[in-house]
Amino acid sequence: MDMLAGKIKTTSQNLDSAMNPTDMLDRQIRLTARDVTVHYGTKQALHGISIDIPDRAVTAFIGPSGCGKSTFLRCINRMNDTIEGAKVGGTIKLDGEDIYSPDLDVVELRARIGMVFQKPNPFPKSIYDNVAYGPRIHGLARNKSDLDEIVVSSLRKAGLFEEVKDRLQEPGTGLSGGQQQRLCIARAIAVGPEVILMDEPCSALDPIATAVIEELIDELRENYTIVIVTHSMQQAARVSQRTAFFHLGHLIEQGPTEDIFTNPVNKQTQDYIMGRIG
Amino acid sequence: MNALIVAGVLLVLLGVSYQTGWSKSRNLATANGVKVHSRPQYHGSYSAIWTMIPALVILLLWAWFGGGIARDYAVSQIPQDTLLALDQAGLNNALNRINALASGYGVAGDVAPWEQAAGSAVRSFNFLTFAGMLVLAVVAGGAGLVYARSRITARLRARNTVERVISLLLLACSGVAILTTVGIVASLVTEAFRFFTFINPIDFFFGTVWAPNNAGGANHGQYGLLPLLTGTLMITAIAMLVAVPVGLMAAIYLSQYAPRGFRAVVKPFIEILAGIPTIVFGFFALVTVGPFLRDFGNAIGLNINATSALTAGIVMGIMIIPFVSSLSDDILNQVPRSLRDGAYGLGATQSETIRNVLLPAALPGIVGAFLLAVSRAVGETMIVVLAAGNSPILRGNPFEPVSTITVSIVNQLTGDTDFTGPQSLVGFALGLTLFVVTLCLNIFALYIVRRFREQYE
Ligand SMILES: Nc1ncnc2c1ncn2[C@@H]1O[C@H](COP(=O)(O)OP(=O)(O)OP(=O)(O)O)[C@@H](O)[C@H]1O
Ligand SMILES: [Mg+2]
Numbered sequence: 001m002d003m004l005a006g007k008i009k010t011t012s013q014n015l016d017s018a019m020n021p022t023d024m025l026d027r028q029i030r031l032t033a034r035d036v037t038v039h040y041g042t043k044q045a046l047h048g049i050s051i052d053i054p055d056r057a058v059t060a061f062i063g064p065s066g067c068g069k070s071t072f073l074r075c076i077n078r079m080n081d082t083i084e085g086a087k088v089g090g091t092i093k094l095d096g097e098d099i100y101s102p103d104l105d106v107v108e109l110r111a112r113i114g115m116v117f118q119k120p121n122p123f124p125k126s127i128y129d130n131v132a133y134g135p136r137i138h139g140l141a142r143n144k145s146d147l148d149e150i151v152v153s154s155l156r157k158a159g160l161f162e163e164v165k166d167r168l169q170e171p172g173t174g175l176s177g178g179q180q181q182r183l184c185i186a187r188a189i190a191v192g193p194e195v196i197l198m199d200e201p202c203s204a205l206d207p208i209a210t211a212v213i214e215e216l217i218d219e220l221r222e223n224y225t226i227v228i229v230t231h232s233m234q235q236a237a238r239v240s241q242r243t244a245f246f247h248l249g250h251l252i253e254q255g256p257t258e259d260i261f262t263n264p265v266n267k268q269t270q271d272y273i274m275g276r277i278g
Numbered sequence: 279m280n281a282l283i284v285a286g287v288l289l290v291l292l293g294v295s296y297q298t299g300w301s302k303s304r305n306l307a308t309a310n311g312v313k314v315h316s317r318p319q320y321h322g323s324y325s326a327i328w329t330m331i332p333a334l335v336i337l338l339l340w341a342w343f344g345g346g347i348a349r350d351y352a353v354s355q356i357p358q359d360t361l362l363a364l365d366q367a368g369l370n371n372a373l374n375r376i377n378a379l380a381s382g383y384g385v386a387g388d389v390a391p392w393e394q395a396a397g398s399a400v401r402s403f404n405f406l407t408f409a410g411m412l413v414l415a416v417v418a419g420g421a422g423l424v425y426a427r428s429r430i431t432a433r434l435r436a437r438n439t440v441e442r443v444i445s446l447l448l449l450a451c452s453g454v455a456i457l458t459t460v461g462i463v464a465s466l467v468t469e470a471f472r473f474f475t476f477i478n479p480i481d482f483f484f485g486t487v488w489a490p491n492n493a494g495g496a497n498h499g500q501y502g503l504l505p506l507l508t509g510t511l512m513i514t515a516i517a518m519l520v521a522v523p524v525g526l527m528a529a530i531y532l533s534q535y536a537p538r539g540f541r542a543v544v545k546p547f548i549e550i551l552a553g554i555p556t557i558v559f560g561f562f563a564l565v566t567v568g569p570f571l572r573d574f575g576n577a578i579g580l581n582i583n584a585t586s587a588l589t590a591g592i593v594m595g596i597m598i599i600p601f602v603s604s605l606s607d608d609i610l611n612q613v614p615r616s617l618r619d620g621a622y623g624l625g626a627t628q629s630e631t632i633r634n635v636l637l638p639a640a641l642p643g644i645v646g647a648f649l650l651a652v653s654r655a656v657g658e659t660m661i662v663v664l665a666a667g668n669s670p671i672l673r674g675n676p677f678e679p680v681s682t683i684t685v686s687i688v689n690q691l692t693g694d695t696d697f698t699g700p701q702s703l704v705g706f707a708l709g710l711t712l713f714v715v716t717l718c719l720n721i722f723a724l725y726i727v728r729r730f731r732e733q734y735e
Binding site: 077079082084107108109110111112114115117119121122123124125133134137138184187188191 | 622
């Protein structure tokens with residue numbers, strides 16, 4: 001009975017702190033999710049997720065494997081639409097606009113909310129064409145020199161330009177894993193998104209490549225809303241300002257990263273961070 | 279009967295030898311707790327291998343040389359003066375009669391006493407050699423078994439030996455495929471060369487008139503390949519024009535758009551289309567498509583023949599659709615999902631994703647599928663026999679009847695042929711041409727695939 005009471009209390013505390021403007025500093029809230037549920041066929045993968053995601057900050061999703069981090073991330077840019085049998089409930093709003101409303105243009109939404117995947121997945125095209133792909137389909141460049149500029153600046157922002165400037169016409173698949181992942185980040189940036197979702201972007205990379213990407217995330221934070229899924233506590237602590245802990249399809253706890261790591265309210269969060277579940 | 283006995287003996291040998299090796303291995307293992315290198319079934323297989331190989335070698339030798347020896351023996355049973363009086367055909371006939379008597383079937387007509395005697399001699403000879411061979415095989419196998427059994431110890435690496443034998447077996451099987459190909463090509467080439475002793479290759483490859491004189495005689499007629507080649511290529515081109523767009527788009531729909539249930543129903547249907555015998559497509563062309571095209575041509579003021587390159591090409595294209603769509607579908611499904619997700623994640627629509635990401639990634643495989651389809655079209659016969667009009671005249675109008683290489687092969691080789699004159703030997707030259715055309719297509723396909731391969735994982 002006591003435990004149950006404690007649980008209810010912490011949950012409401014979470015919501016309180018999520019809504020608490022002082023905790024958000026002066027950051028504006030870009031994304032709000034309320035009671036989001038996801039079913040894969042008959043199996044429920046997410047149970048009533050409610051979270052606010054602030055602008056110009058990195059929000060980290062942590063939690064044991066299979067707890068629904070990727071699933072929730074895919075809800076945010078409606079990538080779950082491409083999975084047969086996936087059903088999403090609840091509401092998610094981007095700048096107050098319901099992204100699941102029937103008259104929203106999904107394709108345009110995905111241009112506003114970019115995504116970087118766990119495994120680098122460059123297209124089987126040249127480095128240049130990989131980055132130019134998004135701008136081309138969205139008609140962002142009026143002429144060739146415009147496009148060149150977008151490509152170069154995106155590669156620069158992704159910290160890849162110096163390494164590949166002499167081989168832009170070579171296939172993107174010929175790069176190393178870390179370079180490919182930065183290429184994918186450049187590709188996402190090139191579309192000019194407002195939000196960037198990253199699903200374990202460093203899981204296939206060595207520590208040095210990881211450090212490069214973390215630095216990059218830190219720079220991108222100045223201009224974008226970033227959500228990152230990670231299995232590394234250290235990475236979450238290093239790059240994020242806010243952290244949300246998922247467990248078995250529930251959002252257990254969320255708050256400023258320092259608080260979650262130094263002073264978690266929930267026992268499960270504490271156990272996970274100390275490495276006792278996972 | 280004999281074959282059954284041989285098979286029975288081999289099976290018994292197999293069982294006994296396996297069992298021997300297995301139980302010896304078992305005893306090793308239980309004896310004093312030693313660690314045995316290989317599991318009992320490997321020792322069983324090991325001794326089975328050592329038993330079966332000598333036995334099979336003996337049987338193979340017998341199969342190879344036994345016939346010749348038996349024939350020599352039968353010849354030696356024919357009285358000297360009778361033998362001298364026989365020519366080649368007569369000798370064969372006599373041997374057939376002797377063998378028929380020996381096997382107890384009996385023969386037509388009166389049986390000469392020497393035939394009767396030779397028949398029973400051959401009969402007992404056959405029985406003795408068969409029994410001797412069988413005993414020899416069993417003895418050889420037994421010797422192998424004894425040897426293998428003596429080799430079986432705890433440290434024997436029977437598992438590795440079995441592995442090697444299996445890989446040799448696999449090699450031998452692939453060797454069969456290669457040797458068959460080589461054999462067929464060699465016979466095509468030699469017979470084609472015989473054809474070229476009658477007809478100048480230049481007249482064949484560059485001749486524009488196809489008019490073989492099938493009546494025989496000193497005038498062989500004209501054997502110009504070009505009318506047939508253009509007919510073949512025209513029909514193939516029309517078929518591909520039908521099959522590639524339809525097949526590819528069906529594949530794209532099935533692999534990317536169709537709901538799972540729909541796909542599960544439709545895919546088997548398309549594959550059934552591939553199972554319809556081509557002769558049925560031929561009827562379809564002759565009875566339905568041809569007349570329809572003719573009437574349609576009349577309506578719009580075109581003169582289209584009911585049997586024409588167009589009719590044959592369209593129907594052949596329909597026949598090939600399932601090849602293209604089924605292969606392309608599999609290939610499209612092999613493109614990693616992560617690539618599609620990457621494009622969707624950038625805000626690409628489904629058709630943009632398909633055009634810009636999926637198709638380029640799948641291109642090598644799809645080109646391969648197309649060329650496979652072309653090879654089928656080039657070699658297809660029945661539809662063309664029925665629907666193309668069989669008119670080997672050089673012309674470029676697809677609305678008129680044509681003939682193809684395959685149809686001409688059929689025409690030249692059906693009926694009584696003795697492969698002594700160019701009338702029938704031309705079949706081999708045509709076959710060789712067809713083979714070379716398909717080979718070139720395949721090489722071209724490989725080139726395209728290499729050239730345009732865009733690596734994905
Ligand atoms: N396409 C799918 N079809 C059916 N079930 C799925 C699908 N994708 C995910 N799931 C299920 O949903 C649950 C959450 O999966 P999800 O991929 O979101 O986990 P995750 O937290 O990202 O795990 P990880 O850290 O291993 O990536 C899991 O139980 C998983 O089995
Ligand atoms: Mg995941």
